[in-house]
Amino acid sequence: MRPETDDKGAVNGFRASVAHVSEGELLQRIFPLLQTSQSALLGPGDDAAVVAAPDGRVVVTVDTQVQNRDFRLRWPNGYETTGTDVGWKAAAQNLSDINAMGAEATSMVVSLTLPGKTPVAWVEDLARGLNTAIKDLDAVECSVAGGDLSGGSEIVVTVTVLGNLAGRNPVLRSAAQPDDVIALAGTGGRAAAGFGLLESGHRMESLDEEQMALVKNQLRPLPPLWAGPAAAKAGAHAMIDLSDGLVRDAGRVATASGVVVDLDPAAVEHLAEPLQSTAELLGANAEDWVLGGGEDHGLLVTFRADTRLPEGFVAIGSIYAGEAGVTMNGDPLKITGWDHFAH
């Protein structure tokens, strides 16, 4: 699959690709599309940016999306991924990692590796996607503080996000305690169902409203950025964002904390139920999507059992002492989900 999206690149009366403009010209097109925030003390344009770190500490995470690995420019069902989709997802998945520490994002730096034929308009859309995700996900202190442009043979988007703990302790994966409740904020399995639709022969125009929403969960995930700081304030023991699958990520908490994470079958069933009709359409299993799908970027948190869960959290299981692992109603679950080199 090659980045043949030139039909979207009509700029100044011709279809400009990045090979037609200098790096400086491309930056001059991108910068005006990015809002600034109070945290950005010095924005793009110098050797480095300067960002406020009022807490005296800074949280930092990095994540990369690679064409044909993390997204397709054209999906089997015919959908053509927009720059806005890619920018949104790149921003959202990193904002989610900051959220999972109980912090709030303050800035983002972005490295784009682009084939020369990438339309300038597609790159402008990517900048819009970064900006829109920041705005719509309500990361009010965050803005794009800087970046880097490179040529390459496939699109690679690397986003680094910085965050502010505002005096709180970071919430780690490793502090889940026996008898904790484990709770989820945000959705689960929906992005995996959306992926199934995009990979299917069912074209977008044939999908109903609910199925379109599932596709959107895959293309433009909605990490609950309010949930990380709220959970930290409520005394969360352990926290992780669901990026690689519920069982895999719960397994990381189990391993790091040396506990058993036991999922409640009723909770899994509750998450799977709205996905049943789509699973039937595709001959797939809705429960597998819930257990193995991760790209919703929901937030998985353990609390003391007597904690009043912050609004928007739903209990989905409990923590037990025992050999580290994930079970459902006591039965061991196989760790499934995304491994970057396994396919």
Place this chain on the structure above:
Amino acid sequence: MRPETDDKGAVNGFRASVAHVSEGELLQRIFPLLQTSQSALLGPGDDAAVVAAPDGRVVVTVDTQVQNRDFRLRWPNGYETTGTDVGWKAAAQNLSDINAMGAEATSMVVSLTLPGKTPVAWVEDLARGLNTAIKDLDAVECSVAGGDLSGGSEIVVTVTVLGNLAGRNPVLRSAAQPDDVIALAGTGGRAAAGFGLLESGHRMESLDEEQMALVKNQLRPLPPLWAGPAAAKAGAHAMIDLSDGLVRDAGRVATASGVVVDLDPAAVEHLAEPLQSTAELLGANAEDWVLGGGEDHGLLVTFRADTRLPEGFVAIGSIYAGEAGVTMNGDPLKITGWDHFAH
């Protein structure tokens, strides 16, 4: 050119590539190779890292190296780039950007995009290269705080570095003043000469000691990390690191500050002189290397003319009022140097 370096990947009795190991296993091989620093309050292994920002602000920069664009795995002269070379350079060029703000690096996050056939041993060498550069360049507060691994069809290495201003103002490109002196710390033109040798038919075993040193300036540049903070303390007006070429980067200072940067031909000649014999060998022009070459990551700084230059700086020209541009002895110079999409 394909990443056919499997002959370096003998691990556990067979030549393991990253496709043979899980992401978690690869991380477990990399982590022990990385030293920690006092700044790393929480290192790799959670959703995000936590780094000290004692100044209440954090400097941040990102830069990417792409296989066959920024480095070759095998050069025309037969040299095979090691993982250590790539790791060193990825670290060094980002540490240089922090230096150019007058700051000191506190941490680094690293995103690696790797073809499945990349030898595990090559990736381990890359981690060693990051670590060795930090150590040998004396970035004593810095360590690798986190990272990300992805699959892809070519090697892409993105490094984000954070830095501490320690109470100083960041030194920008935009504050050069007429009558300033402009001075260089570190080397100029040597990395370009080394690139010329690597791209030539002259095999490594035929090179003399000085030529080997030029190749090393290309593969493992030596940004003068002492110079940025020293210049800031000495009252530097404007500062930039030489990443894209002396004339191009001086032009950025000129444009941002609205001044003329006039280079002293004697200073350029002084930098070119030791490169003459290599230029003759390759039928190249040593002065072009000095004016157009940037990857030495020297530091270009303007000071008030009566400033006593910090040790290690050499005056190479003066700043004048006038239409922004770069001249030598008053004659306009064409902006040449690296543009990521122009080739």
